[in-house]
Amino acid sequence: MSTVLIIFYILSAITLSTAFLTIYSKNPIHSAIYLVLCFFSIAAHYLLFNAQFLAIVHIIVYSGAIMILFLFTIMLMNLNKEDEVHKPRITRLGAIVVFCLLSIVLIAVFINSKTIIGEYDTTGEDYQSIKKLGKVLLNEYMVPFEYASILLLVAMIGTVLISKKEKK
Numbered sequence: 001m002s003t004v005l006i007i008f009y010i011l012s013a014i015t016l017s018t019a020f021l022t023i024y025s026k027n028p029i030h031s032a033i034y035l036v037l038c039f040f041s042i043a044a045h046y047l048l049f050n051a052q053f054l055a056i057v058h059i060i061v062y063s064g065a066i067m068i069l070f071l072f073t074i075m076l077m078n079l080n081k082e083d084e085v086h087k088p089r090i091t092r093l094g095a096i097v098v099f100c101l102l103s104i105v106l107i108a109v110f111i112n113s114k115t116i117i118g119e120y121d122t123t124g125e126d127y128q129s130i131k132k133l134g135k136v137l138l139n140e141y142m143v144p145f146e147y148a149s150i151l152l153l154v155a156m157i158g159t160v161l162i163s164k165k166e167k168k
Contacts, residue, residue: 008048015041020099024092028074032067039063053130069159076163 018038025031039062046055137145 004048008045011041011044011048015045016103023095023099029071032071032074035070036063036067039067053133069156073159073163 015038018034018041022031022034022038025034040059043055043058043063046052046058
């Protein structure tokens with residue numbers, strides 16, 4: 001087995017386990033930390049695909065900005081144990097069963113899939129350069145890029161509104 005494949009399997013195990021712990025953890029701060037670890041392992045997957053720029057942007061945007069926004073929201077909402085709605089054990093058991101079934105299906109798909117062996121068609125253009133990426137983002141994908149910025153702005157405004165305490 002090649003080293004890259006072993007690293008891929010290790011990163012996949014870390015990604016899946018931290019994603020599961022994000023959902024299953026009772027403490028919201030622990031869930032946020034597990035989600036950050038999941039984001040970093042996904043960024044490592046990008047590095048395996050030789051997409052360094054995408055990995056760095058993923059770390060800056062998701063692990064940096066969005067997770068800080070989540071953490072501030074969690075801290076400002078002041079989630080306590082007494083305010084938490086009691087969930088029956090059957091819902092947790094159902095979540096575990098669904099997770100295991102989905103994992104089995106995904107493992108079966110990966111085992112039965114074929115690997116791509118052979119030459120790739122290349123155009124000779126460097127899509128890793130920031131200059132090329134900027135031209136593509138701001139010319140061809142200008143409207144979706146602006147929609148994403150509006151979506152982030154609405155998320156920030158929503159966080160501020162959720163965090164405001166109501167006057168009684």
